[in-house]
Amino acid sequence: MSxxxxxxxxxxxxxxxxxxxxRVLELLSxxxxxxxxxxxxxGIEPAHLSQQLAVLRRANLVVARREGATVxxxxxxxxxxxxxxxxxxxxxxxxxxxxxxxxxLQAPTGKPPA
Numbered sequence: 001m002s003x004x005x006x007x008x009x010x011x012x013x014x015x016x017x018x019x020x021x022x023r024v025l026e027l028l029s030x031x032x033x034x035x036x037x038x039x040x041x042x043g044i045e046p047a048h049l050s051q052q053l054a055v056l057r058r059a060n061l062v063v064a065r066r067e068g069a070t071v072x073x074x075x076x077x078x079x080x081x082x083x084x085x086x087x088x089x090x091x092x093x094x095x096x097x098x099x100x101x102x103x104x105l106q107a108p109t110g111k112p113p114a
Contacts, residue, residue: 015059020044020052022084024073028062029081032074 003011016022023042027033039049053073056062061080062073075081 012059015055015061018052018055020048021056024049024052024056025061025075025080026084028073028075029084032072034070034072036070038073 016025020042024038027038027041035046035049035053039046042049053062053064057064060076063076065072065074
């Protein structure tokens with residue numbers, strides 16, 4: 001018996017639940033990157049990047065290809081880039097709402113603070 005869809009979705013979002021993996025996917029949303037190109041932009045050790053790329057490969061979110069000694073990564077599906085764009089849009093709305101709330105809280109009301 002296969003896992004319920006909600007469980008598979010939860011596993012999918014767990015895979016996305018790491019800042020380095022999100023940043024890697026953002027970079028790959030722009031274009032294919034060699035591992036050596038990503039390292040300076042991520043500011044992590046090569047072994048750590050390798051671990052995170054392995055997680056993304058196992059989840060079939062990225063694919064690797066080798067050209068000589070250079071390994072290039074790309075997204076397996078352009079919808080991953082779309083998902084990241086939707087997440088960005090949602091977060092923008094949430095943060096805008098929080099900024100409005102903060103402004104309301106900081107606005108002078110003429111009353112002494114409670």
